[in-house]
Amino acid sequence: MPKDSLDDLNSRLKAFAQTRNWEQFHNPKNLTMAMIAExxxxxxxxxxLTPEQSMNLTQEKHDEVxxxxxxxxxxxxxxxxxxxxxxxxxxxxxxxxxEARYPVxxxxxxxxxxxxxxx
Amino acid sequence: MPKDSLDDLNSRLKAFAQTRNWEQFHNPKNLTMAMIAExxxxxxxxxxLTPEQSMNLTQEKHDEVxxxxxxxxxxxxxxxxxxxxxxxxxxxxxxxxxEARYPVxxxxxxxxxxxxxxx
Amino acid sequence: MPKDSLDDLNSRLKAFAQTRNWEQFHNPKNLTMAMIAExxxxxxxxxxLTPEQSMNLTQEKHDEVxxxxxxxxxxxxxxxxxxxxxxxxxxxxxxxxxEARYPVxxxxxxxxxxxxxxx
Amino acid sequence: MPKDSLDDLNSRLKAFAQTRNWEQFHNPKNLTMAMIAExxxxxxxxxxLTPEQSMNLTQEKHDEVxxxxxxxxxxxxxxxxxxxxxxxxxxxxxxxxxEARYPVxxxxxxxxxxxxxxx
Numbered sequence: 001m002p003k004d005s006l007d008d009l010n011s012r013l014k015a016f017a018q019t020r021n022w023e024q025f026h027n028p029k030n031l032t033m034a035m036i037a038e039x040x041x042x043x044x045x046x047x048x049l050t051p052e053q054s055m056n057l058t059q060e061k062h063d064e065v066x067x068x069x070x071x072x073x074x075x076x077x078x079x080x081x082x083x084x085x086x087x088x089x090x091x092x093x094x095x096x097x098x099e100a101r102y103p104v105x106x107x108x109x110x111x112x113x114x115x116x117x118x119x
Numbered sequence: 120m121p122k123d124s125l126d127d128l129n130s131r132l133k134a135f136a137q138t139r140n141w142e143q144f145h146n147p148k149n150l151t152m153a154m155i156a157e158x159x160x161x162x163x164x165x166x167x168l169t170p171e172q173s174m175n176l177t178q179e180k181h182d183e184v185x186x187x188x189x190x191x192x193x194x195x196x197x198x199x200x201x202x203x204x205x206x207x208x209x210x211x212x213x214x215x216x217x218e219a220r221y222p223v224x225x226x227x228x229x230x231x232x233x234x235x236x237x238x
Numbered sequence: 239m240p241k242d243s244l245d246d247l248n249s250r251l252k253a254f255a256q257t258r259n260w261e262q263f264h265n266p267k268n269l270t271m272a273m274i275a276e277x278x279x280x281x282x283x284x285x286x287l288t289p290e291q292s293m294n295l296t297q298e299k300h301d302e303v304x305x306x307x308x309x310x311x312x313x314x315x316x317x318x319x320x321x322x323x324x325x326x327x328x329x330x331x332x333x334x335x336x337e338a339r340y341p342v343x344x345x346x347x348x349x350x351x352x353x354x355x356x357x
Numbered sequence: 358m359p360k361d362s363l364d365d366l367n368s369r370l371k372a373f374a375q376t377r378n379w380e381q382f383h384n385p386k387n388l389t390m391a392m393i394a395e396x397x398x399x400x401x402x403x404x405x406l407t408p409e410q411s412m413n414l415t416q417e418k419h420d421e422v423x424x425x426x427x428x429x430x431x432x433x434x435x436x437x438x439x440x441x442x443x444x445x446x447x448x449x450x451x452x453x454x455x456e457a458r459y460p461v462x463x464x465x466x467x468x469x470x471x472x473x474x475x476x
Binding site: 004005006009012013016019020021022024025027028029030032033035036039040042043045046049050051052053054055057062065066067069070071072073074076077079080082083085087088090091092093094095097098099102104107108109111 | 123124125128131132135138139140141143144146147148149151152154155158159161162164165168169170171172173174176181184185186188189190191192193195196198199201202204206207209210211212213214216217218221223226227228230
């Protein structure tokens with residue numbers, strides 16, 4: 001049975017860090033800082049675009065955006081590994097929570113945050 | 120042959136948004152804002168911890184952190200879908216770039232950023 | 239001669255931290271994490287709004303946004319204090335840099351980032 | 358009577374944007390994205406440092422950090438201007454809230470977040 005692709009990346013990223021003796025820096029505190037820094041580089045690409053423009057990137061910008069998203073996933077996988085978290089299982093759990101929290105008939109076409117529905 | 124788990128989550132998240140008529144809000148500009156907001160909720164868990172403490176979370180905090188990481192991956196998958204980006208392929212490309220940029224003998228045990236090696 | 243308002247806030251915030259024995263947590267690493275977490279809470283208010291909607295907030299949302307911006311400035315002042323940085327002087331220096339980097343005739347009505355002008 | 362330094366910077370930054378016809382891009386949604394991107398550049402400087410190292414920067418890094426903090430304050434001032442928010446007054450209000458929320462005898466030497474005290 002083929003290994004899942006996320007498991008495979010996890011092994012390669014862990015080896016990459018170990019070979020360079022970088023695991024000493026890869027604690028969750030540091031990794032979340034690195035993750036949000038990459039996330040902000042992604043945000044930066046979109047900050048002056050309209051929402052419509054953000055759907056239609058030039059090939060060059062699309063390519064840069066692709067690599068920024070890779071960086072975020074890399075740090076997410078590293079952080080999950082250090083904390084022994086199953087990312088796929090976590091998303092499945094969160095989808096179930098969201099389905100209960102946002103029933104279709106209550107939130108159809110409405111993007112307000114969950115907390116704003118409490119009132 | 121089993122579909123990859125990331126593909127499966129992608130389909131479910133897209134259906135979740137479509138059923139709620141939320142795709143109108145899910146342009147990359149908005150999705151990167153949502154992603155960084157989730158990322159900051161993750162950071163917030165670690166801001167007053169030492170690096171050592173960040174490796175040893177209580178069960179309750181570990182659980183909260185797991186769901187924050189799920190949120191980040193959810194928005195990353197959504198954003199990749201809107202921009203037609205293959206996340207796994209992007210990480211593979213980025214690993215290759217990093218291997219060329221950070222040769223073991225140059226960066227062993229040293230966490231300075233790539234740009235700082237240029238000098 | 240009246241003290242500048244930023245100096246006054248700095249003194250009060252430092253006293254606030256000292257009285258609570260919180261300066262031990264207030265190193266720049268931790269403070270920048272707290273700052274970006276507050277910044278993301280601000281971003282979260284705008285993530286599903288159109289640019290136009292972001293200019294016209296309800297009174298309630300305007301009030302929440304005001305306090306999020308206060309939080310960011312609080313951590314910015316604290317971080318500057320720990321690193322002995324003169325924030326006002328820093329902005330003045332940066333304005334001078336930006337005036338040289340973005341001459342009016344080159345960037346009029348164009349929001350591309352500085353690096354994109356290099357080509 | 359001298360104008361407050363923050364008021365002065367506000368006037369100069371507004372004129373800077375107007376002269377370049379950039380106010381069209383300076384809605385709060387875009388400005389908060391720019392602000393968090395700058396904030397992440399600040400975080401990036403500290404991500405691999407220990408808390409102790411973050412207190413003792415080299416002169417070169419201190420200088421870079423100073424300009425990143427200037428960028429954050431610039432966007433904070435711009436955003437406050439667009440939303441007609443008095444930043445100094447907002448911080449004063451927030452300090453009063455924090456004094457009520459974190460009484461010295463309850464939080465002395467303890468950095469847990471406010472919500473964690475509720476239990």
